[in-house]
Amino acid sequence: MRRSSWILTGSAVALVAASAVMRFSVCPALHQIPSDADGTFHYKGTASLLNAPALAAGDRAHAFLRDLPVTLDRRITVKDTSGRTAVVLDSAVLRGPDGKPLNAAKHVWAVDRRTLVDRPAPAGSGAEKHTGLVFSWPLDPEKRDYRFWDSGIRKTVPARYTGQETVNGRDAYRYDIEATGPLADPATVEALPKVLPRSAVAALTAVLPAARRPDEAVLADLPEAVPLTYVSTTVRTGWVDANTGLSLNGVLRQTVLARTQGAGGPVTLFPVTDVAVKGTAASVREQAHDASTAQRVWWWLSTGVPLGLLVLAALPAGLAVRSARRPAADRGTAGDEHEGTPAA
Template structure:
């Protein structure tokens, strides 16, 4: 009786192991396979830029109006402030530091924690309407998928072009390129640029313009209002290496131009870039991104593959041991005959 009781305990333990394996694989893993609610990273880009020197412009110091080879730093703070089911409010706070000035441009997006595209359903307060990827690709990105990227400078969504696969800091990555061009729509950047300039100042800047622009401008400058209104075009180019497992950026290059335009007889004439930057993630940021991806993917693999498999094997072994321990059922005893022996 004791053997049969212990075999039942072992069988029950095997069933529990198998149930726990199923719980991990089909309940816990899906809840972990999405944007974490505690995301908080600070990637840094460094490079150089060509910029409009506002002080020289105001002083009429024409030869020094354009400053070239200026060191540029871009600090990004990417974090999740709240989650609601499969929706997260993700922040991408960008600060451009150049020539002793800091230009912050902060953005908040409601994103689907699984697809990493814009969240659907009820709109979130305080977030920027968008469509496309913003801070990362989804888990296990598909090279054949037609991902799209949201460019905050122009507030447009453009294709992400898959290039090839590779390796960065020991992590397998998928390489993409992005190019967005359109009217500058980021108020933080636009607020640092002059909406108009006195006609005399624009005239004095003409010799600094490319020859073809000078020719196009011709005598039209005299017909323009004073001050001369400006509009701006943003051109953004990104080379992105996304982790093949997590979809997070491991390496990236970011270049951006802000081009000043004037309206000449109803035709938009590009004059010159007033800002042109060329930056890349620092080595430390790349190393940090790779280390974080390695740690997270190892944990995900442990929870999604190794732990369920070990529990499943233990469960099967326990079931087998329990049934073997029970042994064959005892044979039924022959019935006792109570017939009386006849007296002779």
């Protein structure tokens, strides 16, 4: 075999190897949450809230803020990565019509960079313990139910797959989640009163619609100092891009109700928060655009580039085969010329 054939064959083998490395080594390493990921999704809707400052000041006439137009900004930021683990800051700010914050929450999670489920928290990260998904979905979502962590009750609940729909031109999987139980988020529990005077409870319940007020006889039987517990209910729907796992849109309803123990059992007194929001049109468009871009980039990395390397490998391989065959043909031609030469 000629030296050129060896060179061409070696080039072809190198390109095939590069294609395999790109497809089966580089791509899996890149198919995960980037270490610099930082995104904010915007919601809008309404909220009814217990006005803690007014309550503390004894202004019971303004103890509730009702049906306020609100925005909710949820920001997800990767703080650190270690192998397959990402430490993520999950922050949300609820703002009123004047743009001033009404409520805020922050959590730190340690998650798998591909499946987004819980991972052991790195030392010193401050990540909260949880199980299942918590703020987003796997990069390769499936048409099945998942386990989802609700930070309000600090328990895992089902995220049920309920069908495939189209969101802003993208194929999306829909998941519905409902979580209800005793309020367990430490920051929220700490901010709420543990006891209220019976007169304050009566004043708060008096401004509720008649259908939502507790029975007056039940209120009259309560002690002078009414101990309070709280129940959290979260109902959400998420539309997740079928190809990339990006959240395209969401609807969220969160309520916290104050309760106490009456003579006949638990008594629901008044709502503390009632927030109902959905993704803004601008955020939905942006998420759909990002999903489309991510899908194109991933196609090039996982398919386009490896396939291109294989096509390139075919060129030197073909030349090597042609070069290897040429000497035999040349010898045959030389022999034919010799046989046809007349003897001297």
